[in-house]
Amino acid sequence: MLVISTGHQCLAQAKSKKTSLQVVPKTIPPPPEPSKILGDPSKDNIAIYPFTSATGFDYGYAESVGNAVEAGFVRSSRFNVVERNRFGAIKAEERFKEVNTDNIVKIAAKLGAKYIITGHITGASTAEYYSSDHKYLGYQTTINVAFKIIEVESSLIKASESINIVGQAATSPISKGNAYASLDGITRTLIANYFPQQFKFMSIGTTEVKKKVPVLTTFKFWGGSDNGIKVGDVVQLYYLTYVVNPATNKKIAEKNSIGFATINAINSGSTSTCEVYKPQKYGEQLLNLFTNTPDLVLIEYSGHDRPRNIFGF
Numbered sequence: 001m002l003v004i005s006t007g008h009q010c011l012a013q014a015k016s017k018k019t020s021l022q023v024v025p026k027t028i029p030p031p032p033e034p035s036k037i038l039g040d041p042s043k044d045n046i047a048i049y050p051f052t053s054a055t056g057f058d059y060g061y062a063e064s065v066g067n068a069v070e071a072g073f074v075r076s077s078r079f080n081v082v083e084r085n086r087f088g089a090i091k092a093e094e095r096f097k098e099v100n101t102d103n104i105v106k107i108a109a110k111l112g113a114k115y116i117i118t119g120h121i122t123g124a125s126t127a128e129y130y131s132s133d134h135k136y137l138g139y140q141t142t143i144n145v146a147f148k149i150i151e152v153e154s155s156l157i158k159a160s161e162s163i164n165i166v167g168q169a170a171t172s173p174i175s176k177g178n179a180y181a182s183l184d185g186i187t188r189t190l191i192a193n194y195f196p197q198q199f200k201f202m203s204i205g206t207t208e209v210k211k212k213v214p215v216l217t218t219f220k221f222w223g224g225s226d227n228g229i230k231v232g233d234v235v236q237l238y239y240l241t242y243v244v245n246p247a248t249n250k251k252i253a254e255k256n257s258i259g260f261a262t263i264n265a266i267n268s269g270s271t272s273t274c275e276v277y278k279p280q281k282y283g284e285q286l287l288n289l290f291t292n293t294p295d296l297v298l299i300e301y302s303g304h305d306r307p308r309n310i311f312g313f
Contacts, residue, residue, distance in 0.1 A: 039080025044114045044195075046073060047082035047152075049104050051119035051145075055096045061124040061143055062095070065165070068180045069119060072187025076228040078195065082111050101150060108152045115158065120146045122162070126172050139175040141167045149194055159194050191228075197301040199223035199235075201294045205273060207287060215283025218275050219261070219290060221299045226269035229301060233263045235274060237282075238298040239289060255298060258285055274299075 039045065051066035053059050066084070073081050087107060098120045108116040123144035129137055142164060149159040163186065167179030205218030223229055238255040245252055259282030261274035276283050289297050 047113035068183035216287040
């Protein structure tokens with residue numbers, strides 16, 4: 001028997017089939033894990049989180065200060081620096097409050113960073129300024145920044161400092177630029193104080209006779225342009241002595257200051273020449289130590305004449 005289905009019957013069958021289908025909800029995959037930094041394995045990985053600002057100040061100050069600090073760390077040639085965009089864009093409301101340390105440390109750990117740098121603008125202004133006798137001098141930009149260096153593995157704050165950055169010029173934009181430019185030197189001093197480098201003696205350079213006594217005037221050491229060192233920088237010299245802690249039986253090296261030296265030539269990526277500071281005072285002892293016990297002399301890079309506080313002010 002031939003059975004002919006009407007249009008209504010076909011439509012009913014189609015609806016029946018349609019309603020019997022199960023709707024499978026779409027699953028949204030989790031965001032990809034941030035990949036670890038690939039860089040020079042001999043250098044520490046350091047992350048610089050986007051700087052933030054206190055409420056009421058132009059966020060542009062925080063962005064510019066953060067850019068300048070990041071550039072200073074990159075130019076130091078000391079670290080593998082994490083690009084700030086690896087943290088993702090921070091929300092608008094997060095720009096105007098200090099960062100949550102726990103959250104950013106977790107992200108930095110996934111990136112393989114050993115340290116993370118944060119900054120928070122606590123004050124910022126650009127205004128006309130005058131001399132004491134009320135003479136117009138131009139514009140002055142003043143920025144107050146709170147810096148933190150956090151050790152990622154332990155979440156401990158390695159350093160916490162507040163500084164004032166000042167720039168002056170005939171125009172407002174140039175005064176801001178001068179303030180940001182000063183951060184290069186500040187960053188180098190920050191690195192020198194909290195991430196000191198230690199080097200080994202290479203060879204004796206020149207000697208002189210002072211009051212019938214031979215003294216050391218120049219020497220070379222194993223450290224150069226690859227370590228971010230520049231002509232005019234200063235190294236501090238120490239003589240190492242060792243003691244044993246009776247509580248732990250561990251051997252501990254103690255540093256005894258024996259003078260300073262100024263870098264007067266960068267000979268290669270890994271060698272430099274230094275001129276002894278006040279050779280008539282320190283030169284005789286240094287010559288004896290470098291001649292007889294060079295392995296006990298430690299050369300530490302500090303980047304400036306005398307460490308005063310974190311920024312050398």
